[in-house]
Amino acid sequence: MNSLISDLIAIVGESGVLLGEDVAQRSVDWFTGAPCQAKAIVRPQTTEQLSKVMALCYQADQPVVTHGGLTGVVHGGIASPDELVVSLELMNQIEEIDAVGSTMQVQAGVTLQRVQEAAQEIDMQFPLDLGARGSCTIGGNIATNAGGIRVIRYGMMRQQVLGLEAVLSDGTVVSSLNKMLKNNAGYDVKQLFIGSEGTLGVVTRAVLRLQPYMPSEQTALVAVPSFDALTALLNLVSKELANSLSAFEALWNSHYKLMTMEGSKHAPLLSTDSPFYAIIETLGLDEEQDAEAFAQVLETAMEKELITDAVLANSSAQREGIWAVREDIEWLVRSLKPLFSFDISLPIPHMDEYVNNLEKALNEQFAESAEILVFGHLGDGNLHIMITVRDDSLQSRRQVEELVYGSLVKYNGSISAEHGVGLEKKEYLKLSRSPEEIDLMKRMKQALDPKGLLNPGKILG
Amino acid sequence: MNSLISDLIAIVGESGVLLGEDVAQRSVDWFTGAPCQAKAIVRPQTTEQLSKVMALCYQADQPVVTHGGLTGVVHGGIASPDELVVSLELMNQIEEIDAVGSTMQVQAGVTLQRVQEAAQEIDMQFPLDLGARGSCTIGGNIATNAGGIRVIRYGMMRQQVLGLEAVLSDGTVVSSLNKMLKNNAGYDVKQLFIGSEGTLGVVTRAVLRLQPYMPSEQTALVAVPSFDALTALLNLVSKELANSLSAFEALWNSHYKLMTMEGSKHAPLLSTDSPFYAIIETLGLDEEQDAEAFAQVLETAMEKELITDAVLANSSAQREGIWAVREDIEWLVRSLKPLFSFDISLPIPHMDEYVNNLEKALNEQFAESAEILVFGHLGDGNLHIMITVRDDSLQSRRQVEELVYGSLVKYNGSISAEHGVGLEKKEYLKLSRSPEEIDLMKRMKQALDPKGLLNPGKILG
Structure with a gap:
């Protein structure tokens, strides 16, 4: 065993370091299932351990690749045999929930879904949401500035983060665990770590902003006769439902057809001959009022011939059925x-x-x-093309x-x-x-990671 | 005339450079009226001119202080006799309004109020709002990451900026005029310039995000019997009016009394013996529904003894009357x-x-x-203390x-x-x-302004 590995074990313990088969059986790409090639996977349990690991790697000029939930799709998790993987999987605690301040402090390895559920338990919500919610981690969401289906209403991950803690390439711990909505005391250094894909530091903790829970959810799948009608529909609902619109997803015909074809899990809720479909969702406070306003807008859209058919979810099962068509990436990848x-x-x-x-x-x-x-988040100007x-x-x-x-x-x-x-x-x-x-x-990279040890070759190459 | 001044005139013309009395008669601090001491005030008309000015200063090791609307309150505009002031006042154009994409591209010297009005003209809104709206500029709002009265709903200036253009200390123009809601192509470099108070670059242009116009505005001034009642009230309205709450301002008794005393412009709308007051505002779509929901919540608050008295604005004049008590900083400063x-x-x-x-x-x-x-933006955890x-x-x-x-x-x-x-x-x-x-x-400052020429001594000293 080489000295780096034994030094790592001295810091995180035997169970904290995965080697050989334990490394190879981990996939770094869920599209292809490609195995991890790193020389080892280190799993710190505390920020202090990670700080020591990073300081050790800095001394040894050892490149480090950070792993979150490994649900990314741009090969951010790929590590070469010369690289060391740091996985935050054992740092997965929800450390504090403050219902009065509407904040939650978590370790980076906690999954998005656990955060969502913990927020629900105190009658609030954590609004970031995406298909990989069950496996993606908050650290990964921060590192990639994750988006998802509710950006139109709540913004991307950047907007959900009030504070964070990160470890720099030399082991320095930068604690910026701000809990306040407003803090203009100097540069907002946390922004450096959001969306920089682990190339400027390893995010270890975050203070997340929670939002009021919205008990009333209205969801519809609609058939749209043309692209002009689709944008007119977006403009209509953006205006008429401005206080509650939380998702506007578009599905091109080719996508809808494939997702609802024979053999898939989803029967078509609307006939498959429309050039476009949209999933529209609102989140509000008053079920009755919201349902009425929602139905009213769809009626207007029908009158203006912006939609030709619609199905409104009457139950949470129906709602899930509508969203499943959008989110069944597994079927898409298989087909x-x-x-x-x-x-x-x-x-x-x-x-x-x-x-x-x-x-x-x-x-x-x-x-x-x-x-x-x-298909994609039309309201955000964002398309996914397969x-x-x-x-x-x-x-x-x-x-x-x-x-x-x-x-x-x-x-x-x-x-x-x-x-x-x-x-x-x-x-x-x-x-x-x-x-x-x-x-x-490049100047930022040079300033924060002068040796170029963090996720080498990613983003800037 | 020394050579720097003549070189500056060669770039921006005679009228673009203010000297002597024209400099001294400009105040850099509206609290004290302290005169500007800079060796000159340069007023570029284009980004290209500013780029040349900055390159010249870089060559000459000439420190530069940037001026926006000069409504800041932390002496950010102070310039010593050795420093040069760059004022963006002649770069004040609204360059493009995109109603479909809900964006507005402006030059940095345009005032906040002109942006608000231009948004209203196309039936949208620019939601950042603060007392100095008539004189503060978008460049200054960006440089200071301005807050104001609607942060609780729309966030600070950082959230309103989709893209920007800035000139670095060496004259490099960084054009990052992104118009899209989502852009994760590498680090989000615009974040560097937001809230760094002109110490990392001079902001010259911005793409702002517009929001749907909200026709229904509900405003109330309420008397609150205790601090516990004040936070309970905030929690109540945050939850019950979650889709529409746009301001929750608190006024301690001492503040309310001074602002409504004899000699001030404001008669007290509620008796002056309550320990706390709050201004609550919602922005919504349906006047009738919103007014009902608003009144209902105030009734609940009254029943729960969270408020002891309330006045609801029935007209825009009344609404302005309520806000004037909060925003009459002039009277406060005088008293x-x-x-x-x-x-x-x-x-x-x-x-x-x-x-x-x-x-x-x-x-x-x-x-x-x-x-x-x-007094202050209680909902944001932000107090102003005089x-x-x-x-x-x-x-x-x-x-x-x-x-x-x-x-x-x-x-x-x-x-x-x-x-x-x-x-x-x-x-x-x-x-x-x-x-x-x-x-x-400091690493960021070093990376972007290695000679330390931009707003020297500000923030980091």
Whole structure:
């Protein structure tokens, strides 16, 4: 056993260090199931342990890759045989819930779902929500500035974080566990760690902001006859339900059809011949009033021919049924193999043109074999695009990436709306960020991680 | 004329450079009216001009102080005779309004009020709001991460900014004019410039996020019998009006009495013998429903003895009358001379104890001469504390500061909730931030402004 490993064991104990088979059996990519290759996985139980681990690695020039729930989709968790993985899985405690101040202090390894449930127990809510809620961790949500289905109402993870604690590459613990809504005492250093994908520090703890619980939830799946109708519908509900709109998800026909086809878990709730579908959700306080306002808006939409059909959830089972169509990524991944998955952002008015041109270009380059599915958080300007060309050669992947990202430039779109950059998108970063922005990123990296030991090669490469 | 001045004139023209009397007649502090001492005030008309000015200053090792609307209260605008002032006053255009994307692109020198009005014209709103709206600028709002009266609903300035453009100390233009709600393509570099008070770069442009217009506004002034009742009231309205609560301002008795005393512009709308008052406001969509819900909650509060009296605004004139009591800082400054003004943040449950102890300590140290007024954004945990000891010697000021800031430490409070640090609070920064946090701030300063030319001595000193 080499000396680094024995030094690590001295810090975190035998059970805190995984080696050999225990490393390899862990997958770093849930799309492909690719095994972890790191020289070891270290699992600190306290910030102090992690601080010592990092100081040790700093001395030894040992690169470190941080693992949260491993549900990311941009290869942020990949570690080479020379790298060490730090997993926050044993730091998974909810440390304090303050109902008066509406805050919750947690360790980074706690799952999103446990935080949501703990908030519910005191009649509040933690509004960030996404399909991977059961396995993704708060630390990962912070590191990637996670988005999800309620950004339109509550913002991304950045908005849910009041304070945090992080360990720098040299082992320094930066405790910034602010609990207050407002704190302008100097630079807001926590922002550095939110969305920087573990390249500037390892997040160990966070103070999260809780929101009032909303007892009334209205959900509908609607069929929409055109893209113009879809944006008009978004504008209508954004205005008429401005105080309660919490999700506006769009499903292109190809996506809806696949998710409700025979063999899938989901029977189509509406006929599958509509070009677009939307899931609309509001969160409010008064069931009766909210239901009436919701139905009223859908009626208006029907009169204006913005929707052609609708199904309103009458029970939580029906609501879950509607959302399941949107969230069953497993079926999607199984049906569309090999899958190239994208997460982009562009101004809403350009989306239809962008998708149509992309489809055309794919068909030109890959003929029959290309298949494209589009869905996403329309209200946020964020689309998920799933493409297969029935071939996962690097060449095909590059070709598809060039099409997806290349045609974003003219709309000033982003190559990553909510998934981050990781290894997957770093070559395309320059399409969404100016040289001056990227230079600033490099200055920050240099200032916080001068040896380049944290998640090496991710984002900036 | 020295060569720097003539070089500046070559860049921005004669009218772009103010010298001598034109500099001295400009006040850098609206509390005291202290005159500007800078060697010149440069007023670029374009980002390109500013970039050239900054590059020139960088070459000449010339320190630069940035001016917005000069309504700050922490001496952020003070410039020594050796410093050059850059004022954004001629860059005051609204460049683009996108009603579909709900964004507005503006130059930094535009006032908050003009942005609010431009949003109203397209039936939307820009929700940041504060007393200085008519003179403070968007650039200043960004540089200080301004707060104001609607943070409880819409967040601080940080949340309203989708993108920005800034000029670094060496003249580099960093254009990060993102218009999308979600953009996780690498580090979010715009966060560096928000709340860093012009010490990391000069903000020249911004893309602001607009919100749906809320036609229904409910406003009440209520009398509250105790601090416990005040927090219970906050909890009640936070829950019962969760979808619409937009302001919850508290006024301690001393404040309310002064603002409504004879000689002031405001007659007391409620008797002046209540220990606390609150202004509660909701913004909603349906006048009738909202008014009913609002009245219902106040009735509940009355039944629970959380309030003893209330006046609801029945017209916009009445609403303005209620807010005027809160916002008439001019009267306050005139009545309480010489004034030491504070802006702090601490967990709500500790506020009463904190204020009582502070009052006691002030009376002990200054006997009869001390007077203290407290009001603030209770819902945000943010209090404004106004103190006079009828003496503005540096010694008295220090003594009062020690009391106000020193006793915050045990509550993990902040020496600045929304005003920033500037020159005024920099010696106390260490009370609210750990050495590791301050070290990170210094690393950022070093990374972005290695020569230390931007707002020298502010925040970090």
